[in-house]
Amino acid sequence: xxxxxxxxxxxxxxxxxxxxxxxxxxxxxxxxxxxxxxxxxxxxxxxxxxxxxxxxxxxxxxxxxxxxxxxxxxxxxxxxxxxxxxxxxxxxxxxxxxxxxxxxxxxxxxxxxxxxxxxxxxxxxxxxxxxxxxxxxxxxxxxxxxxxxxxxxxxxxxxxxxxxxxxxxxxxxxxxxxxxxxxxxxxxxxxxxxxxxxxxxxxxxxxxxxxxxxxxxxxxxxxxxxxxxxxxxx
Amino acid sequence: xxxxxxxxxxxxxxxxxxxxxxxxxxxxxxxxxxxxxxxxxxxxxxxxxxxxxxxxxxxxxxxxxxxxxxxxxxxxxxxxxxxxxxxxxxxxxxxxxxxxxx
Amino acid sequence: xxxxxxxxxxxxxxxxxxxxxxxxxxxxxxxxxxxxxxxxxxxxxxxxxxxxxxxxxxxxxxxxxxxxxxxxxxxxxxxxxxxxxxxxxxxxxxxxxxxxxxxxxxxxxxxxxxxxxxxxx
Numbered sequence: 001x002x003x004x005x006x007x008x009x010x011x012x013x014x015x016x017x018x019x020x021x022x023x024x025x026x027x028x029x030x031x032x033x034x035x036x037x038x039x040x041x042x043x044x045x046x047x048x049x050x051x052x053x054x055x056x057x058x059x060x061x062x063x064x065x066x067x068x069x070x071x072x073x074x075x076x077x078x079x080x081x082x083x084x085x086x087x088x089x090x091x092x093x094x095x096x097x098x099x100x101x102x103x104x105x106x107x108x109x110x111x112x113x114x115x116x117x118x119x120x121x122x123x124x125x126x127x128x129x130x131x132x133x134x135x136x137x138x139x140x141x142x143x144x145x146x147x148x149x150x151x152x153x154x155x156x157x158x159x160x161x162x163x164x165x166x167x168x169x170x171x172x173x174x175x176x177x178x179x180x181x182x183x184x185x186x187x188x189x190x191x192x193x194x195x196x197x198x199x200x201x202x203x204x205x206x207x208x209x210x211x212x213x214x215x216x217x218x219x220x221x222x223x224x225x226x227x228x229x230x231x232x233x234x
Numbered sequence: 235x236x237x238x239x240x241x242x243x244x245x246x247x248x249x250x251x252x253x254x255x256x257x258x259x260x261x262x263x264x265x266x267x268x269x270x271x272x273x274x275x276x277x278x279x280x281x282x283x284x285x286x287x288x289x290x291x292x293x294x295x296x297x298x299x300x301x302x303x304x305x306x307x308x309x310x311x312x313x314x315x316x317x318x319x320x321x322x323x324x325x326x327x328x329x330x331x332x333x334x335x336x
Numbered sequence: 337x338x339x340x341x342x343x344x345x346x347x348x349x350x351x352x353x354x355x356x357x358x359x360x361x362x363x364x365x366x367x368x369x370x371x372x373x374x375x376x377x378x379x380x381x382x383x384x385x386x387x388x389x390x391x392x393x394x395x396x397x398x399x400x401x402x403x404x405x406x407x408x409x410x411x412x413x414x415x416x417x418x419x420x421x422x423x424x425x426x427x428x429x430x431x432x433x434x435x436x437x438x439x440x441x442x443x444x445x446x447x448x449x450x451x452x453x454x455x456x457x
Binding site for chain 3 (some may be wrong): 052134
């Protein structure tokens, strides 16, 4: 009884927030309603006994995906007047397609009968798993190993795709290159010179000047060491 | 799903999926379309978990983990594409971005 | 899989108490405190920069890259939890399949390291 009440509560709030996600004017409101929808879906998962998934939904979706959405929404300057322009034009088609699909799904769900001998079919049974997480763990890594590896490949593709799309190579980035640092020799950066009395370094090109091949390396800035500094006299 | 009939959960998933599909078709802003896709993915996950709970097994939950992974990959690449599109075009209207040649 | 709703009754109690305490603090300060507002007191305090500005300023795309990489490794860690719990029962095969999964993602990690996606100026 309590389960029924909680189920309908979560279901109604979930549908309401999904409607708001689709129809909200402001994208920030839409993202916030998406977060609410995720929380309610997590509650439904709890009712279904999927505790681990409920927590993962809150952590991965609310903690990461929704935040990423907020990030992008705040990053882009959204033109609010343009947002609803084509809404009337597309509303009939979109609503009709959505309604037709819903009616089809509802018909197939209501006409759903469970075959009487389906219990005899081989299932991936988990005998004696003490918790939901353990039951999940026993299935993913052995019985569904190909799906699991496919998940890894999908994540790899997403990682590489995101880097390729968003990474700009900026030459100004000061990154450490250990090999260049070790290959440095004093002759690259130092120049020993003897100055006569009364001569200044300015006449010889100043303290800082590019010498040799170290000129194109931004990490090693040439410095001049003077044996007897004329600045004291001049 | 405990005391809840699985048909109710499937109906809920159907409503959510229809809503998300209508959102993808109606909204023209790409960010809203991505969020509607999230709603649809959530609906499929709900159906999977409800179906798995009908048999008292964790198989449906494994499928939802797969859906979760796909959603994260789709979101990261999709939002990166939106960011790139925004730098090339002044608008995020999906009707404007119908040319492949940028 | 039993109905777990009863197990989460403490969470509900926790949420109710949290809302109660937060509401009591806000309402109590509203009732008990003296309210003498003026313009300077009501203005938002921000250290250093202007308090009222457009929130939608464009910032660097590198923040976005970092959060994408966070999502992907977040999911990788999510896959590690059931594995750690069930490791005693899935045997060597389960162990090796997780190692393969981690190996695939390590390839991606090496890639992003070499591309300099983790560098910050």
